[in-house]
Amino acid sequence: MKVKKILTSVLVASAVLAVTPTVSLALGGPSGPKLDYQIPGKLGYVMMDPYGYAPLTAVITDGGYKVKDAHVKIVPKKGGQTVEYDVNNENTKLYAGIPVFGLYPDYKNSVEVSYTRILGTKSEKFTETYTIYAPPVFQTGNGIKQGGLPYSSVTVEKVDNKFKDRLYLLNNIQGKAGGKSSKVVWNNPSGGALEWNYFSNAFIVDTHGEVRWYLNAEKLINYDDIYNTGIMMGFKQNNDGALSWGYGQRYAKYDIMGRKVFNRRIPLAYNDFSHSLDTLNNGHFLMRVGSADLKRADGKNVRTVRDVIVEVDENGKVFDDWKLFDILDPYRDVVLKALDQGAVCLNMDADHAGATLSSEELAKLDKSDNFGDIVGSGPGRNWAHVNSVDYDYNDDSIVISSRHQSAVIKIGRDKQVKWILGAAKGWKKQYQDKLLQPVDAKGNKIVCEDETSKCPGYTGDGDFDWTWTQHTAFVIDSKSNKDVVYLSVFDNGDGRGIEQPAMASMKYSRAVIYKIDQKKMTIQQLWEYGKDRGIDWYSPVTSLTEYQTDKDSVMVYSATAGMGEYDFKAGRALGAPQPEIDEFEWGKKEPSVKIKFKGTGAGYQGMPFSIQKALSK
Structure with a gap:
């Protein structure tokens, strides 16, 4: 026993000597704890x-x-x-x-x-x-083209003094990750969120266009695991300063230093997060997802596409959901037939630019077993394409933006539609009394032609138009109450007036602010920007308009500006994404900030970021 104890002591001592820095040995052996790293100041390393x-x-x-x-x-x-x-x-x-x-x-x-x-x-x-x-910014490429970070160029055209301290969080999309992604389909022949398993990035720039932070998605994403991959979308800075977002089958929250607060699977009854995650003051999250398994009226089981809102509590448990195929009309197809098939969400297909679907083609699709992330009516196809959800604290309701219905819709906790912002054409009788009536500043009724699908602002002669294939519909909380809602929307403008224009150069996008009187069921357009910028500022997909309380301003990100150009003679798209940040003082017609980017890939959304909220409060 004594020999065994001695031998054990020798082995332990040898192990200690093996890992002790040689500088200690040079001084005559180990002498207690000692620093072996540089101390550059009065604190630690x-x-x-x-x-x-x-x-x-x-x-x-x-x-x-x-x-x-x-x-x-x-x-x-x-x-x-x-x-x-x-x-x-x-x-x-x-x-x-x-x-x-x-x-x-x-x-x-x-x-x-x-x-x-x-x-x-x-x-x-x-x-x-x-x-x-x-160190330099690093992101794996796909071996074909440069994109993402660092961008190839940035042009800061204007920054007024009031905004010189701004930091902007940008969430952009670079393109498919080569052979690493897009391997999985949920519904043949098309997949769900993983069909858009592109390289994505989130980074923060200052008002000089310099990168000051970025998320290392290479460590976050595992392209070989279908439950740990997907395009990052829906970034929000929470009240505690941390960032939340979702990707594929997950949603996550990390602080600005990279500390994980949580990273969770979405509840198993749902699938394919993308586009939108809203943070509530009580710690709940609203996410735009699909149903993981729905039995249709015809007996077919499908995974639905971009048409379910789920609310989860702070622990990830399901609190409520809104199944839009039960609340709205999934067979309303008037907008679907007017969509530019060359630009449906991230599916930028130059071969189909300007093309639309006929009634016959849609009817044939509806009778088929083709389901998935494809334009078509009915559950299991991309009939709704909800790209944002926002919570209204005044009446416990949600406001959704449905791209493929060209409508912004408010729905209560009771799953009843409260109002519809959009053209009346194609809505069934049960929704007719939910359609908002446009009015001018004096409350006078604005007459819109053709079942209100074309309003005076359509031709540029008036101060009202609906939004078309819009992105982001956000309640301006500080200006709204139970009776009146102020709403910010990015009106992408595809299918404007439920038709494609004679020439692609006629397209334009707008940032818009509306005032909705919920008692009178009226809507007034207060402010718009972008119509005069025409095709150069036109964003066929993505983008954001959002009010900022701290500076009483409106942040706009025309995220795919520059992609609208099309050479019909050559039969190909000319434009590459050139995202643009514009921020306006409330009510001003010209931006106080204008920053343009090239080489970032397609933009998705952008927003001011507060380092004070993240580290000071």
């Missing part, structure tokens, strides 16, 4: 990308001290934008030091920090400057 998802972040670790009242300033490049913020004392504990956000990639950043350092009863204040090198 600098830890880059602490959680592995945010490469342009770092933590100046506390070094065993208590740190409070920290302030961080990223010294800008010459003529650049300062990123500066206080750090909440709770966050210095959470990150074990001072979190650093906003580093320039591939650059030696000068980071100024001030803080109070406490050890025992001794408290000292310090101001220091750290030099922190951040």
Whole structure:
């Protein structure tokens, strides 16, 4: 027994010596805990990308001290934008030091920090400057074309002083990930969310167009696992400053330093998240999904497409759902027949640019067993294409944007339609009293022709038009109440007036603000932008319009501007996506911010980001 104990002690001692730094041995053997990393200042070491998802972040670790009242300033490049913020004392504990956000990639950043350092009863204040090198932006490509980050060029045309401190979170889509993705189909011949399993990215730029943060999706996505892949969409900054979004069969929440709050499968009764995730003040989430298994009236079982809203609580349990194929008319096809088949969501097909589906073609499709993410009527096909959902706190309702119905619709908790913003043509009798009546500023009725599918604003001669294949319909909470709703919408403009124009160059998109009197069932157009920009600003798909409370402004992201050009003689599309940020002071006709991008891939959505909300509060 004694020999065994001695042998064990020798083995343990040998193991310790094997991992002890050689500098300790040179000093005569191990002598207790000793640092073997660089300490560049008065605290601990600098830890880059602490959680592995945010490469342009770092933590100046506390070094065993208590740190409070920290302030961080990223010294800008010459003529650049300062990123500066206080750090909440709770966050210095959470990150074990001072979190650093906003580093320039591939650059030696000068980071100024001030803080109070406490050890025992001794408290000292310090101001220091750290030099922190951040690596270049990296994203795997598909070996065919450049896209995503870094972009090929950015043009900052205008930034008014009021907006010079803005940071913008952009969510863009690069294209298919080569052989890594698009291998799985839910419904033959087309798939669900995984059909759009493209490279996607989320990054933050300043008002000089410099990247100051990006999400390392390479570590998040596993293309070989159908339950851990998909295009990232629906980004929101939560009240606690963290980011939430969804992808494929998952939804997730991470903070700006890359710390995972949660990453969950969507509930098993649903499938194929895409487009929209709304965060509620009570911790619930509204997600646009499909039904994982629906038995149609004809006895066929299908997975439905972009036509279900599910509400989950803070723990991921299902709280409620809205099955739109039971609430709306999934066989209303007047808009489907007017869609440009060359631009249906992300399906940009130059061979079908300007083409539409005839009544005969739709009828033939409806009788077939072709289901999936294809334009067609009835459950199991892309009849609704809901691309946003927003919650109205005033009456416990949801507001959805249905691209393939060219309608914004409010639905109550009781699953009853409250109103419909859109052309009256094709709606059944049971919905007729839900259609909003356009009025002018004096409350006078605006007459729209052809069952209200064409209004005076259609030709540019009036101040009202409906939205067409729109994206994002958001309630402006701070201006709305139980009687009146202010709504921001991005009117993409495809199929305007339920038809395709004689020439593609006649197309245009708009950012629009509406005022809806819910008692009188009237709608007034308050503001619009984009009609005069014409085809150059036209975004056939994606994009966003959203009110921003902090600056009383309207943020607009024309995310696929530049893709509308088409050479009919050559029979091909000419345009490449050139997303554009425009931000307006409330009521102003010209933007206070205008920033254009090239080489980012197709844009999806963009929004201001608050570093103060993320780290200061």
